[in-house]
Amino acid sequence: MSEARDRLDAPASGAGLDLREAERYCRRMARREARNFYWGFVSLPAEQRTAIYALYDFARQVDDVADSAGPGRGDGAGAGLKAALGRHRARAREAAAGRWSDPVTMVLAGAMRRYAIPESELQALIDGVEMDLTRSRYATWQELEAYCRLVASTIGRMCVRIFGFDDDAALERADELGIALQLTNILRDVREDGRMGRIYLPREDLERFDVAEQGLLGAEPGPGWEALIEFEVGRAGRYFASGLGVCQLIPHRSAACVRTMAGIYRRILGMVERDPRLPLERRASLSPAAKLAVMARSWARI
Numbered sequence: 001m002s003e004a005r006d007r008l009d010a011p012a013s014g015a016g017l018d019l020r021e022a023e024r025y026c027r028r029m030a031r032r033e034a035r036n037f038y039w040g041f042v043s044l045p046a047e048q049r050t051a052i053y054a055l056y057d058f059a060r061q062v063d064d065v066a067d068s069a070g071p072g073r074g075d076g077a078g079a080g081l082k083a084a085l086g087r088h089r090a091r092a093r094e095a096a097a098g099r100w101s102d103p104v105t106m107v108l109a110g111a112m113r114r115y116a117i118p119e120s121e122l123q124a125l126i127d128g129v130e131m132d133l134t135r136s137r138y139a140t141w142q143e144l145e146a147y148c149r150l151v152a153s154t155i156g157r158m159c160v161r162i163f164g165f166d167d168d169a170a171l172e173r174a175d176e177l178g179i180a181l182q183l184t185n186i187l188r189d190v191r192e193d194g195r196m197g198r199i200y201l202p203r204e205d206l207e208r209f210d211v212a213e214q215g216l217l218g219a220e221p222g223p224g225w226e227a228l229i230e231f232e233v234g235r236a237g238r239y240f241a242s243g244l245g246v247c248q249l250i251p252h253r254s255a256a257c258v259r260t261m262a263g264i265y266r267r268i269l270g271m272v273e274r275d276p277r278l279p280l281e282r283r284a285s286l287s288p289a290a291k292l293a294v295m296a297r298s299w300a301r302i
Contacts, residue, residue: 019110022103026053029104033060039291040260043253043299051111051162052257057104058095059125059155062088066132069196081133085126092122115161124154136198137213141235144186144202145179152185153178160246163254170249177243177262183236184265187229187272190279191219205231219280229276236269252302259298264291 030053031038041052065084091105096119100106111117128150138144156174165171186193186200193200194217206213209224209231221228244262247255264286271284278284286294 017100017103017106019106022106023050023053025103026050026057026107029053029057029060033057036264036286036291037261039264039295040257040298043256043260043295043302045253047114048162048254050107051115052159054104054107054111055117055155055158055162058088058091058108058122061104062126062129063151066129069133078133082130085130085133089123089126092119092126095119095122111162117158117161121154121158124150128152128154132198136196137203138200139203141202141204144200147200148179148182149175152182156181156243156246160250163250163257165249167249170246173243173246173249175243176239177246177258180236180239180243181262181265183232183239184269184272187232187236187279188268188284190216191281192283194219201228201232221280225280226276229272229279233269233273240266240269256298256302259301260295263294263298267294 027050030041034041034056037056041049041056044052062085065081065088069078069081091101094100095105095109095112098109098113100109112119128147131147131150138147153175156178157171160170160174190201199206199213199216201216203213205211205228206216209228211221211224211228215221216225240262244258247258250258267286267290268284272278
């Protein structure tokens with residue numbers, strides 16, 4: 001677990017923490033960690049932007065627990081990781097009750113009250129991350145989709161609550177966009193996940209395209225790999241097409257945020273589509289100039 005991410009510094013603890021100091025802490029952490037999403041955050045009004053920072057930071061701290069769970073860890077380590085998630089569950093309960101012990105939950109507590117974010121959605125996010133401690137394979141798309149809904153769609157729902165909406169369809173579209181983003185993450189991170197002993201792509205899809213797990217882990221998945229990537233990219237594209245309908249159901253500046261984040265991820269998905277072997281070799285990413293171009297196009301539609 002990254003000490004820089006997980007540590008709750010001295011100013012972060014105790015009842016005397018200043019709200020403005022906590023907000024600056026959340027902004028700095030989001031700017032450091034949210035290398036793609038931060039480009040979307042900047043289009044939001046200040047109050048919403050601060051709330052999104054705290055939500056992202058909490059999710060990042062929770063996800064760091066799963067990222068620290070690599071292959072070959074013993075039962076003792078697994079128990080420690082589950083205990084770490086238990087502490088995050090307690091932080092979520094405290095924030096929902098208007099209490100805090102660190103800068104992230106201080107700001108998050110205010111956001112949960114102001115935007116009616118239910119604790120159950122934070123707990124569902126932790127449920128999804130906990131799955132990474134107990135399983136490293138998914139047999140079917142239905143199983144993987146359920147995981148995506150926990151770790152990504154729940155965040156989308158909470159973001160929409162911060163953005164504001166009048167039609168509950170906005171939550172459904174956020175669910176679908178979350179799946180699109182998470183599936184893009186999975187395709188982008190094939191190599192990194194493989195090094196941790198994880199294969200998220202459904203076993204039924206691997207078998208359909210004659211891609212062996214060991215070959216995939218060894219970066220030699222066989223001739224069916226390109227067809228598998230085409231299939232998964234198409235699936236992600238369909239979720240993007242439906243999920244981006246949320247932009248019609250939220251305020252214009254919030255829609256610019258969503259279009260920026262989704263636009264960056266769609267560009268990454270396009271890189272994988274054009275070069276299916278890229279995820280086996282390195283992590284696809286956009287340059288700052290390319291991200292700025294996506295953001296500019298999104299802002300131009302406000």
